[in-house]
Amino acid sequence: MTGTIDLRLGIDVGGTNTDAVVLDRAGALVAKAKRATTADVTGGITAAIDAVVADPAVEPGRITHVMLGTTHATNALLERRRLERVAAVRIGAPSTTAIPPLYDWPPDLREAVSAGAVIVRGGFEFHGAEIVPLDGDELRRFLHGVADTANAVALTSVFASVSDEHELAAAEIVHQELGPDVPVSLSREIGSIGLLERENATVMNAALRTVATEVAEALTRALEAHDLRPVVLFAQNDGTLMALEYAVRHPVLTIGSGPANSIRGAAYLTGATDTLVADVGGTSTDIGVLVNGFPRESSAAVEIGGVRTNFRMPDLVAIALGGGTIVEDGDGTARVGPSSVGYSLPERALVFGGDTATLTDAAVAGGRLELGDAGAVGQRRGLLEEALRRSDEMLAEAIDRVKTARGDSPLVVVGGGSPLVPDRLPGVSETVRPPHHDVANAIGAAIASVSGQIDRIYEHGPGGRTEMLDAARQAAHDEAVRAGADPAAVEIVALEELPLAYLTTPTVRIRAKAAGPLA
Amino acid sequence: MSSSRRVIDLEHLQPMALGCSVLGAGGGGDTYATMLACRHAIERFGPVALADLDDLPDEALVMPCGYIGAPVVSLEKVGSGEEGAWLRDGLERLRGAPVAALLASEIGGGNGMQPISWAARIGLPVADADGMGRAFPEVPQMTMEIAGIDPNPSVLTDERGNHLTINAVDGAWMERIARALSVQFGGSAASTEYTMTAAQARTSTVRGSVTLAIRIGRALQEADDPLAALQREIGARVLIRGKITDVERRVTGGFVRGRAEVEGLGGDRGRSVALEIQNENLVALEGTRLLATVPDIITVLDSETGEAIHTELLRYGQRVAVIAFPCDPVWRTPGGLALAGPRAFGYDVDYVPVEELAA
Numbered sequence: 001m002t003g004t005i006d007l008r009l010g011i012d013v014g015g016t017n018t019d020a021v022v023l024d025r026a027g028a029l030v031a032k033a034k035r036a037t038t039a040d041v042t043g044g045i046t047a048a049i050d051a052v053v054a055d056p057a058v059e060p061g062r063i064t065h066v067m068l069g070t071t072h073a074t075n076a077l078l079e080r081r082r083l084e085r086v087a088a089v090r091i092g093a094p095s096t097t098a099i100p101p102l103y104d105w106p107p108d109l110r111e112a113v114s115a116g117a118v119i120v121r122g123g124f125e126f127h128g129a130e131i132v133p134l135d136g137d138e139l140r141r142f143l144h145g146v147a148d149t150a151n152a153v154a155l156t157s158v159f160a161s162v163s164d165e166h167e168l169a170a171a172e173i174v175h176q177e178l179g180p181d182v183p184v185s186l187s188r189e190i191g192s193i194g195l196l197e198r199e200n201a202t203v204m205n206a207a208l209r210t211v212a213t214e215v216a217e218a219l220t221r222a223l224e225a226h227d228l229r230p231v232v233l234f235a236q237n238d239g240t241l242m243a244l245e246y247a248v249r250h251p252v253l254t255i256g257s258g259p260a261n262s263i264r265g266a267a268y269l270t271g272a273t274d275t276l277v278a279d280v281g282g283t284s285t286d287i288g289v290l291v292n293g294f295p296r297e298s299s300a301a302v303e304i305g306g307v308r309t310n311f312r313m314p315d316l317v318a319i320a321l322g323g324g325t326i327v328e329d330g331d332g333t334a335r336v337g338p339s340s341v342g343y344s345l346p347e348r349a350l351v352f353g354g355d356t357a358t359l360t361d362a363a364v365a366g367g368r369l370e371l372g373d374a375g376a377v378g379q380r381r382g383l384l385e386e387a388l389r390r391s392d393e394m395l396a397e398a399i400d401r402v403k404t405a406r407g408d409s410p411l412v413v414v415g416g417g418s419p420l421v422p423d424r425l426p427g428v429s430e431t432v433r434p435p436h437h438d439v440a441n442a443i444g445a446a447i448a449s450v451s452g453q454i455d456r457i458y459e460h461g462p463g464g465r466t467e468m469l470d471a472a473r474q475a476a477h478d479e480a481v482r483a484g485a486d487p488a489a490v491e492i493v494a495l496e497e498l499p500l501a502y503l504t505t506p507t508v509r510i511r512a513k514a515a516g517p518l519a
Numbered sequence: 520m521s522s523s524r525r526v527i528d529l530e531h532l533q534p535m536a537l538g539c540s541v542l543g544a545g546g547g548g549d550t551y552a553t554m555l556a557c558r559h560a561i562e563r564f565g566p567v568a569l570a571d572l573d574d575l576p577d578e579a580l581v582m583p584c585g586y587i588g589a590p591v592v593s594l595e596k597v598g599s600g601e602e603g604a605w606l607r608d609g610l611e612r613l614r615g616a617p618v619a620a621l622l623a624s625e626i627g628g629g630n631g632m633q634p635i636s637w638a639a640r641i642g643l644p645v646a647d648a649d650g651m652g653r654a655f656p657e658v659p660q661m662t663m664e665i666a667g668i669d670p671n672p673s674v675l676t677d678e679r680g681n682h683l684t685i686n687a688v689d690g691a692w693m694e695r696i697a698r699a700l701s702v703q704f705g706g707s708a709a710s711t712e713y714t715m716t717a718a719q720a721r722t723s724t725v726r727g728s729v730t731l732a733i734r735i736g737r738a739l740q741e742a743d744d745p746l747a748a749l750q751r752e753i754g755a756r757v758l759i760r761g762k763i764t765d766v767e768r769r770v771t772g773g774f775v776r777g778r779a780e781v782e783g784l785g786g787d788r789g790r791s792v793a794l795e796i797q798n799e800n801l802v803a804l805e806g807t808r809l810l811a812t813v814p815d816i817i818t819v820l821d822s823e824t825g826e827a828i829h830t831e832l833l834r835y836g837q838r839v840a841v842i843a844f845p846c847d848p849v850w851r852t853p854g855g856l857a858l859a860g861p862r863a864f865g866y867d868v869d870y871v872p873v874e875e876l877a878a
Contacts, residue, residue, distance in 0.1 A: 033596060095678040096703075098600035100557040125705035126592055132679065158595050195595045196552060215522060300832075301551075308551075367548040457591075500589050505702070509591060 001004035005518065007062045010446025011053065011229070012069040012261050012439075014172050016282055016343065017416075018044035019442035020052040022063065027447060030334035033054035033444040034436070034440045042215070046222040046476035053226050059233045060226050065518070067445040068219060071258040075210045077305035080108060083207040084183075089139065089174075089200060089208075091157035091166045095131055101156075101199055106306040113207045118142040122166045123158030126457045126507070131158060133175055134166045136173050143177040152180070152206040153495035154185035156199040161456040164188040183209045183249070190252060192455035193509065197301060197310035204253035204307065212251035212482040216244055233484070233518070239264040239295050239444070240451035241517055243484035245344035255304055256313045258441060263288045263295040263314060265444025266412040269434035275410045276399060277426070279440070280417035282324045283340035285395070286316045287402045292493055293512070300474055312453065317402045319394055324349075327387035334386040336394060350376045359420055362388040369419040396426045403427065414440035451493070451515035452479025460506040468508065469495070476512035481519075490516035526634055526656040527729070528566040533559050534736025535787035539631035539747070541735050543727070544816045547628020547654030548590045548798035549829065552597045558670030559631050560600065560639035567635050567643035569729060570620045575646070575717035579619035582714055583650050584637065585630040587658065587697055588707025592753055593629070597676035602709035603637020609674040609682045610711055620718065622646040624661065624710075625655025626728040627799075628829075645729065650713065652847040653816050655838075655859055656798045659690025662847065663713035665854040673697065674800045677704040680705060683848050685712075745825025746840055755842040756877040758803050758810045759783050759792040760822060778821075779833050781841055792841060793820070793832065801864050803843060811843035812861045814850035815873040818842050843873045860868035867871035 007030065018037045022030040033051035038044040040157040045068070076082055088101040096496035102110050104338045114181055116307060120142065122134035143153075153174050157166045162168045167186045174184050185206040191198035219232060234247035240259035261281040266272075273293045279286045289296040295314035302313045320338035324345040329335045341348040341356055351372030352362040357380055363369040365377040365384040403409060406427035413421045414437040421429050436443065454475045458468040473492050481487045494513040527535070536550035545699040561567065575581070584606055586593060607618045620632040626649035638645045650661035659670065670693045673685040683700055693712060701708035715723065735752055742748035749755035759809060761783040768777035776797050783790035792810060795802040800817040801808040811817050819828045822838040849855050857863065860870045 077537065092596075094599045094601070094680070095596045096599070097678075098598040099552060099559055103559060104555055126589075126595070127702075127705070129705075131596075131705065193594055195597060201600075232695055400762070401838070405835060498592050500706075509590075 012441035020048035208251035261444035265440030450485035485516035538732030538735035543627030547829035570644035592706035792862035
């Protein structure tokens with residue numbers, strides 16, 4: 001991870017388009033390109049890279065860093081394709097046996113992923129004592145049974161966030177039994193408190209190892225075609241980056257990076273650290289919150305491919321409102337969404353000579369957008385104005401839902417559908433539309449920092465609260481450095497203390513996040 | 520006649536989880552993992568008989584049970600499944616008689632479903648009753664305490680099979696000792712206390728609460744208008760429809776205390792209701808006017824889905840309906856109010872039944 005930063009190439013794969021940008025040392029935009037996202041994802045990435053590198057303003061030889069936010073992992077899980085067969089090992093018996101590993105998975109996904117599951121004795125209490133010692137013999141017996149089918153292993157220990165000793169000891173046993181090259185995913189590196197959700201995410205991570213390796217290779221090939229050998233980083237779902245080698249071992253963390261990239265890009269383009277952000281696309285709008293420079297994370301369980309996880313996803317309110325949203329009922333009355341003409345907006349919208357009234361037409365009728373044949377909306381003006389009014393109400397309500405406090409907040413609007421958003425909305429102090437908002441997501445990938453996060457339980461020791469908080473800060477700092485941040489410039493960007501109810505000694509759950517620029 | 524053949528099967532679990540959350544008044548712990556444990560146990564061992572206390576012999580022993588301890592611990596240690604059998608074995612040794620049925624100590628939240636997963640594994644019925652009719656934070660806040668049932672002997676166990684027997688001078692000491700011991704077990708313990716005969720249970724528990732939880736859940740799943748359905752099923756009054764505009768939380772003495780404000784929307788525009796919270800929703804006020812107070816049940820529902828929102832998950836901007844409905848009548852007696860009335864939680868208000876307040 002060495003080398004001075006010169007030009008940065010940021011890429012973000014969206015549902016409709018794959019965007020690429022090149023930024024200079026000062027962070028100014030040098031070139032941008034949009035290409036259609038392809039079914040294999042890789043094709044769109046390659047096309048976007050080819051386009052932006054071919055821009056006359058770009059000297060390809062000066063590209064030192066490439067940052068990619070991709071949907072490969074999500075798609076592989078949704079399509080149940082190219083997934084590894086995983087041996088799922090839980091370390092927790094005699095606790096936790098009431099619910100077996102992978103129990104609440106959709107059967108077809110479990111079928112595709114599981115090479116067998118076991119609960120071996122071991123794991124930790126919240127205060128750091130062993131539940132029981134790790135049963136290595138039981139683990140060896142299980143591994144012998146799955147040696148022929150499993151090509152990856154997921155290890156999840158109870159309270160791994162308190163101690164990873166059993167996960168590390170088990171990993172050693174796995175390497176002795178199945179060889180040094182078998183990929184092992186440790187739950188401590190994947191998720192936070194919540195055994196079943198963290199176990200699910202760890203098994204998914206193990207299942208995605210080949211996909212991650214293939215993406216890394218495809219990206220490297222696409223870059224080598226232009227004689228580029230930059231440092232490669234992947235965007236993760238909290239709006240920060242991980243080094244290529246780290247991403248290949250933690251592919252599950254790339255899931256959901258798109259919204260985080262948009263929010264970070266919006267922040268960068270406006271210089272804001274605390275604001276609301278609306279990313280308006282063709283079929284939907286995501287509204288999120290930037291707090292202290294990072295997307296606010298959701299506290300609710302997130303389902304991926306039908307599996308419950310506790311990923312650190314941005315807390316978003318998504319509404320079915322975008323440029324292609326259909327705004328009339330079959331009988332000609334106004335109704336906004338949820339259906340959309342999607343890709344076919346350029347053929348089906350009224351202003352493009354089509355026969356379907358869309359929100360884009362409503363924006364033209366309302367004077368928010370000049371596009372196509374404005375005369376074509378004349379006859380339906382009443383309907384379109386009504387639709388726009390309802391769309392504004394939906395936006396205002398969604399904005400209110402996502403806010404964490406009373407009072408007006410600025411709103412940064414990005415994405416191709418951003419003209420749909422009016423300048424004035426209830427609860428919004430000012431609407432900001434930065435230049436290059438159409439590629440805010442790729443910019444967000446390019447400018448992101450590197451972070452580390454911990455979620456652990458601490459008991460007040462002799463050093464009291466100060467010692468405990470210092471320990472948590474140090475742990476988050478070390479995680480950020482491991483992910484590729486510059487140790488000298490890492491800062492704690494979030495620290496949350498949650499006292500635990502119903503215990504006799506002061507005990508606190510601490511979530512801490514550290515972030516810093518690339519080393 | 521048909522009541523003796525009633526069972527809890529897989530199809531009852533989802534509605535029961537929804538219903539237990541509504542009855543939990545915002546507390547009682549998450550139902551997700553407990554529901555999975557029940558599903559797994561029923562898949563392996565078959566459905567659980569649901570016993571009407573009237574159908575059990577007078578002298579049959581009924582074992583109240585559930586988890587005590589920190590909810591965050593149960594997010595990691597989801598239980599072994601054997602705890603119910605160990606509680607039963609320990610109790611039978613002490614009492615010298617067989618346990619005939621399990622009973623939920625509290626019907627609110629995950630604890631309301633817990634006995635089902637244990638009962639499936641040991642082939643015992645679950646009684647259609649519980650010891651609270653809702654959720655409360657402390658061991659002695661049970662209807663059996665009001666009825667004068669001896670909490671002793673209590674058995675505590677963990678997933679390793681450690682057994683402890685507690686004999687305490689009263690319910691408050693039981694709470695204190697059990698709480699301290701559960702920390703040694705890793706922050707949570709399976710426990711039974713207030714064991715009684717079926718004859719005693721008929722007059723000292725909240726009857727019909729398992730079927731009530733399922734009925735509430737079904738009503739929420741099937742109704743076009745969840746609030747109207749809850750009004751029909753449990754006499755729920757809607758205190759306000761609106762959105763959460765403020766939430767504050769602090770921890771004192773091991774309890775999470777807080778306050779949430781709901782501002783009216785639609786027909787309730789211009790109104791504002793404050794909720795006082797201590798693990799559960801305890802008091803609802805409009806300005807200085809009392810709308811509902813513990814021990815009546817105050818629950819915050821998501822206005823779109825009708826699902827109950829746990830107090831820890833309340834957040835600014837949520838669209839909600841706050842409902843209140845009558846607690847079991849025993850909580851309205853002097854003994855009940857002394858244990859779990861507003862003054863027992865430190866609020867300087869007199870209890871008035873929600874029907875009178877909302878009239």
